[in-house]
Amino acid sequence: MRYEAPESVEGAVALLAGGGPRGRVLAGGTDLLVQLRAGMVAPELVVDIKRIAETRKIREADGKLVIGAAVSGAELGEHAVAKALWPGVVESTELIGSTQIQGRASLAGNLCNASPAADTVPALVAAAATCKIAGPNGVRRIPVEDVCTGPGQLSLGDGEFVVAFEFPKRPPRSADAYLRFIPRTEMDIAVVGAGVNLAFDDGGRCVAARVALGAVAPTVILVEEAGQALVGTTCDAAALQEMAAAASAACRPIDDKRGTVEYRTKVAGVLATRAAGIAAQRAKESR
Amino acid sequence: MAANSHGKTNGSTRWVGTRPVRPDGVDKVTGRARFGADVHLPNMLVGKVLRSPHAHARIHSIDTSAALALPGVKTVVTRDDFNDLPSEFVPAGEMLINYRDVVRNVMAREKALFEGHPVAAVAAVSEKVAREALARIKVDYEVLPHVLDVVEAMAPEAPLLHEDLITAGVEPAPTTPSNVAKVVEFKLGDVEAGFAEADIVIEREFSTQPVHQGYIEPHACIANYSEDGQAELWCTTQGHFVVRGHCAKLLGMDVSKLRVTASEIGGGFGGKTVVYLEPVALMLSRKSGQPVKMTMSREEVFQASGPAAGTRVWAKVGMTNAGRITAGEAVLKYQAGAFQGSPVQPGCMCAFAPYDLAHVKVVGYDVVVNRPKVAAYRAPGAPQSEFAVESIIDELAKRIGMDPVELRLKNAAKEGTKAAYGPTFGPVGLVETLEEAKAHDHYRTPLKPGQGRGVASGFWFNIGGETCATLNLGEDGTIALVAGTPDIGGSRASLCLQAAETLGVDVERIRPLIGDTSTLGYTFLTGGSRTAFASGMAVIEAARDMIRQLCERAAKIWDIPVDAVEWIDGEARPAGSNAGEFEPLSLADLARLAGKSGGPFVGRAQINAQGAGPSFGTHIVDVDVDRETGRVTIERYTVIQDAGKAVHPSYVEGQLQGGAVQGIGWALNEEYIYDDKGRLQNPGFLDYRIPVCSDVPMIDTVIVEVPNPTHPYGVRGVGETPIVPPMAAIANAVEGALGLRFTDLPMSPPRVLKALGDARVPKAA
Amino acid sequence: MARVVFIGNFRQLAGGDAEAEIAASNVRDLLRRLGERYPALAPHLDEGIALAIDGEIHQDALFSPVRPDSEVCLMPKIAGG
Amino acid sequence: MAKAHVTTTVNGDAVEFLCDAEQTLLDVLRDELYLTGSKEGCASGDCGACSVIADGRLVCACLMLGVEAEGLAIETIEGMADGDQLHPLQTKFLEHAALQCGVCTPGFLVAAKSLLERNPDPTEIEVRYWLAGNLCRCTGYDKIVRAVLDTAEEMRGG
CATH class of the missing domain: 3.30.365.10 (Aldehyde oxidase/xanthine dehydrogenase, molybdopterin binding domain)
Structure with missing residues (x-):
């Protein structure tokens, strides 16, 4: 295994494109190193993107947030502006693993590990975040939900990697929230995750709602029906109930060591409801 | 200093009962203390084990030539390097062990009996080379049907692990082999007569999952075998003299030629009372002429070192309307793992030990299954059987509206009580723990809405x-x-x-x-x-x-x-x-x-x-249950236990707290998950969920001191008992919160939510 | 004479007797006499047993004293984690 | 594949080492630098026994490559005491008997130090969540949490 730590996006692209299929991107490494140790992957080349300045920055301009691919959860959690704009995204990042994992784990790593249970992805999808992807043919941008195509599978081409996440401008009276269920209070992989992003008009009616669920299908799913159940309502109990039913109905989970189909389906609705409640409360408190 | 003790002292001692800083403490807070894997020797090789990917398979051949041909590989060992040993039972960690089984557990012979069963081992110049060498060893397996469940393993048509295993303890001896290694029976009085005296009889079936001791330090050792036939072994173990005995036997050495040094040990809880790597490291060192260090990965620890037995327990208790328990009966089926020797005997003996009963009958089955051989885990055998009995006692108390502590007091074993397992108790402290429980602030504090409170008692013999x-x-x-x-x-x-x-x-x-x-x-x-x-x-x-x-x-x-x-x-x-x-x-x-x-x-x-005084404890726990997700939260926990005399109260409290939290894990989340091929799906701390710091509250302790007359200062052992009551205490608390009785562990969120859902559906009349 | 109590499988090996009266001054004597009286029990008395003498557990202790009024309970050997 | 040459700082000392790209920082600390105070309990970031501080961030040394340490400042348990003066956390862990077997202790101490550097007045809940990535199977965490809270109070001059 060869290790390279290029200092530019172009350098990384050149290495990854030349590395062939056995090249891997290293950001926080909290998934990659476990897979290396377990012999699940045996890359010939590892390209560490943390020395590329752009991947380590959090920027905000004109209300639009950009988070570098290799920003760690701990760094994001300490960023007051990011937290104020996208509390759900920040809390989803901060839920990954322990304090120690937080010191390393990144948004891009969490996304590109391509696990359906990734904590940040439902929050990113609910936020309608976009990935900035660099590759041999230059830079392109795709919605976060288009990056993973199945467990362990990405839509990225040879030599491509995620450089940053770009967020839309946050409308007034809007907020997001993320909740996940795990059997313990910490240190588990999400059994179900729910990201909700809501915007309200000044009359208190929901004008936009995105509900995304994790660990209930081969990839994180954006549940349009769940969002629609809230739009036009005040997110009252009846609307929330309908939203929960839509969320549960969209679930296509599996039975595995972390949960059953029945359990995941039920709890998806519960978490979506609770997350929507938090998002609505936050939106109300925002200006 | 630690302020959470309510230790009561008796007699006047100047040092016993004080809390000085432990003498090995500074080494342990500076990283200086040397644990099993912390030693390097010059010219040292790295040893690694090849393990069976199959739960049950006949091993036709093992070809190590390609591994040996790899540069940097110094030697390989397989079953051919260890002499077979005849069936001979010797006292070991938890009970008798059979060297015929030990040699097979250390290195598979005729068959691989569980996923992770060692099949070969290599010694090489580096970890990397050793791993590569393992990949080059060719093993010709004939995969056989496997069995994991104790009840299925007892069925006549079950796959047989050992073709020559004849059930012991049955007269006349069976003529055909089975997976039931032994049947044991303990009887006192006449249970039928006892149940006839009862106004209320409750019987239920319970199950517990195997749980791992979960010590944070994986097994590790370094063997250094010299050309003159002498050897040194450095290892993490609960008993280096026992390791010496086992290794000398397996390697055909004089015990005097093997010097074993116990490293600092990073947790054991019973799991480091047996040998796994040590004989293999010695054999690799003997063959290579170089020191060999071996460590288990966490995955190997889960796959191949001892859990506590998973069990199926049926229990029945009779009681009068006045709250006098008249009889107890139980049938215990314990998984032994791949080789016989589950702790079903102590399980039988402990089941009703906290109570003064005239009529008891307990039958136990020791059953082999295609899982790692169980090892001792804190009060081996007792938590599983006492979980069943203490759950039923709680139900009986609720049935007649009597306070569960009161019911226990009414029936508690005390000095002069003929124990359900035979002997008559000397001075013991169960009554005192129950009295302390009743008087404790925890027990008297009203519950918050939706919460439940449970109590349970527990017993362990203790030994010398x-x-x-x-x-x-x-x-x-x-x-x-x-x-x-x-x-x-x-x-x-x-x-x-x-x-x-x-x-x-x-x-x-x-x-x-x-x-x-x-x-x-x-x-x-x-x-x-x-x-x-x-x-x-x-x-x-x-x-x-x-x-x-x-x-x-x-x-x-x-x-x-x-x-x-x-x-x-x-x-x-x-x-x-x-x-x-x-x-x-x-x-x-x-x-x-x-x-x-x-x-x-x-x-x-x-x-x-001789004359270790038995120890009783009583636990109180408050839980809250999230009705929408099924998560049980431990809100408050108090452990009350008789220590005889707490020599260093801080470390006695530590035993009580640690045992209770292990019990919380056992009750709520810890379990082994296997796929349909008998392969463990959660061999790591990510999905084998031991409690983390944020899962638990402070664990209050009350040390009761009823002196053990045999010991000059009255000391009783304290380490085992605290893991006995938690499972029942928590199940009783969950019952209090939800009105639902859980008889299967763990009470994990999916199980709890499912039970809540089922309870909402009206039962067909 | 000490009163010996058989529990568990020991009772089976003692021909179904629940108790026996045995004259012995220590454990070795007691075990020898038990073996003589119950030949089926004899092979099981060497290893793996414990005796509760008046409630106190003795394991591998041939010379522990047994009093004439002692209650001796034969049990499987105990260890622990 | 030739080994990589890495220059870094460990507990304030400039350190150079050679390692394979696959080797984790934990492998390097333990097997190349003989700093065995950081323990391997799982090698997958689940137990925290290998906690170290890398450029001010608490991390698991098992989840970082040795080569990634280039140019960073690494702090391990071996650097926690100042000469023969124990860090207040070390002293409090001893006083509170906040360890039994002691194998998780280095990780807990490094993690707790990192907490108190950021938050000198943590609540019990904050301590528990910060330390949730450090597994202890012996103590039930009670005395560890008390020791950390007591240290914080003492360090605040309480």
């Missing part, structure tokens, strides 16, 4: 056993204490306190050491809650031996008869005015004069400690 200790008096009057029981939770501190108490010297003047197998006579392992008791007795005995020598020497110096000398407060004094007027001779004085007056002082003891 073969134990040596030496006290070497230095020329400056300080003392080196040498014990043979590895210190797993602060026992060096408690041994020093007992020596200081007996000698009447400052505990700071005593420095402890766990001696290697060549420095002391045979000493049984740290387990069975025996160390503070048995090594304590040995240390006291050694101190008395030294006092005898010191008094003799003072008599000689003063030229008076030895019986005219007394040892008081750390110095020799003339006994009364008749003995003469002499300035007392302190330990330091005598140490200084030692050479000139006849030679150094060494106090020794080699004992087989």
Whole structure:
């Protein structure tokens, strides 16, 4: 295994494109190193993107947030502006693993590990975040939900990697929230995750709602029906109930060591409801 | 200092019962302490084990030639390197073990009997080369049907693990083999008559999952076998003398030629009482002529080292309307893992031990399944059977509207009670723990809405056993204490306190050491809650031996008869005015004069400690349950236990707290998850969910002290009992919160939510 | 004479007797006499047993004293984690 | 594949080492630098026994490559005491008997130090969540949490 730590996006692209299929991107490494140790992957080349300045920055301009691919959860959690704009995204990042994992784990790593249970992805999808992807043919941008195509599978081409996440401008009276269920209070992989992003008009009616669920299908799913159940309502109990039913109905989970189909389906609705409640409360408190 | 103890002292002791900083403490907070994997030897190789990917498979052949051809590979061992051993039962960690099975558990012979069963091992110049070598070993397996469940394994058509296993304990002996290794039965009185006296009889079936001890330090050792047939072994173990015995047997060595040093041990809880890597490392070292270090990965620890037995338990208890328990009956089916020897016997004996019952019948089955061989885990066998009984006791109390502590008090075993397992109890402290529970602030504080409170009691025998200790008096009057029981939770501190108490010297003047197998006579392992008791007795005995020598020497110096000398407060004094007027001779004085007056002082003891006092405990727990997700949260927890005498109360509290939290894990989330091929799906701390810091509240403790008459300071072992009550206590609390009785562990969120859902659906009449 | 109590499978090996009266001053005597009286029990008395003498557990202790009025309970050997 | 040459700082000392790209920082600390105070309990970031501080961030040394340490400042348990002066956390862990077997202790101490550097007045809940990545199977965490809270109070001059 060869290790390279290029200092530019172009350098990384050149290495990854030349590395062939056995090249891997290293950001926080909290998934990659476990897979290396377990012999699940045996890359010939590892390209560490943390020395590329752009991947380590959090920027905000004109209300639009950009988070570098290799920003760690701990760094994001300490960023007051990011937290104020996208509390759900920040809390989803901060839920990954322990304090120690937080010191390393990144948004891009969490996304590109391509696990359906990734904590940040439902929050990113609910936020309608976009990935900035660099590759041999230059830079392109795709919605976060288009990056993973199945467990362990990405839509990225040879030599491509995620450089940053770009967020839309946050409308007034809007907020997001993320909740996940795990059997313990910490240190588990999400059994179900729910990201909700809501915007309200000044009359208190929901004008936009995105509900995304994790660990209930081969990839994180954006549940349009769940969002629609809230739009036009005040997110009252009846609307929330309908939203929960839509969320549960969209679930296509599996039975595995972390949960059953029945359990995941039920709890998806519960978490979506609770997350929507938090998002609505936050939106109300925002200006 | 730690302020959460309500330790009550009795008698007057100067050192026993105090809380000095442990003597090995600084090494452990600076990273200096050397654990199993922390030693490097010059010219050292790395050993790695190839493990079976199959739960059950016949091994037709093993081809190691490609591995041996790899540069950097020094040697390979397989079943061919170990002589087969005849069936011979010897006392080991938890109960008898059979060397025929030990040699097969260490390295598979005819068959691989569980996923992770060692099949071959290599020694190579690096971890990387060793891993590559493992990949080159070709094993021809014939995969066989496997069985994991204890009840399925007992069925006549179940796949047979051992074609020659004939059930013991059945008359006449069966003529065909089965997976039932043994049937045991304990009877007292006449249960039928007892149930006839009852107004209420409740019977239920319970199940518990195998749970791992979960020590944070994986198994590790370094073997250094010399060309002259002698060897040194450094390893993490609860008993290096036991390791020496097993390894010598498996390698055909004289025990005197094998010197085993116990490293600092990073947790054991019973799981480090047996050998896994050690004989393999010695064999690799013997064949390669170089030191070999082996460590298990966490995955290997889960796949191939001992869990506690998963069980199926049926229990039945009868009671009068007045709350008198009239009879108890149980059938216990315990998984042994791949080889016989589950702790079903102690499980049977403990099931009804907390109660004064005239009629008891318990039948136990020891059953082999295609899982790793179980190892001892804190009070082995008892938590599973007492979970069943303590759950039913709670239900009985609720049935007649009696407070569950009151019901237990009404039926509690006390001095003079004929224990359900046979003997008559001496002084025991169950009643005292129950009285403390009743009076405790926790028990009297009203519950918040939606919460439930549970109580349960638990019992463990405790043991003594073969134990040596030496006290070497230095020329400056300080003392080196040498014990043979590895210190797993602060026992060096408690041994020093007992020596200081007996000698009447400052505990700071005593420095402890766990001696290697060549420095002391045979000493049984740290387990069975025996160390503070048995090594304590040995240390006291050694101190008395030294006092005898010191008094003799003072008599000689003063030229008076030895019986005219007394040892008081750390110095020799003339006994009364008749003995003469002499300035007392302190330990330091005598140490200084030692050479000139006849030679150094060494106090020794080699004992087989008997009369360990049993220990009872009672736990109180409050839970909250998230009705929408099924998550159970432990809101408050109190452990009350009889310690006889708490030598170092902080470490007694630590045992109670640690045992309780392990029990919380057992109750709520810990389980082994296998796929349909018998492969473990959660061999890591990510999905084998032991409690993390944020899962639990502070664990309050109350130490009750009902002295054990056999021990000079009244000490009883404390380590095992605290893991017995939690599962029932929590199940009883969940019942209180939800009105639902959980009989299957763990009470994990999916199980709880499912039960809540099922309960909402009205049952068909 | 000490009163010996058989529990568990020991009772089976003792021909179904629940108790026996045995004259012995220590464990070794007691075990020898038990073996003589119950030949089926004899092979099981060497290893793996414990005795509760008046409630106190003795394991591998041939010379532990047995009093004439002692209650001795034969049990499987106990260890622990 | 030739080994990589890495220049870094460990506990304030400039350190150079050679390692394979696959080797984790934990492998390097333990097997190349013989700093065995950081323990391997799982090698997958689940137990925290290998906690170290890398450029001010608490991390698991098992989840970082040795080569990634280039130019960073690494702090391990071996650097926690100042000469023969124990860090207040080390002293409090001893006083509170906040360890039994002691194998998780280095990780807990490094993690707790990192907490108190950021938050000198943590609540019990904050302590528990910060330390949730450090597994202890012996103590039930009670005395560890008390020791950390007590240290914080003492360090605040309480």
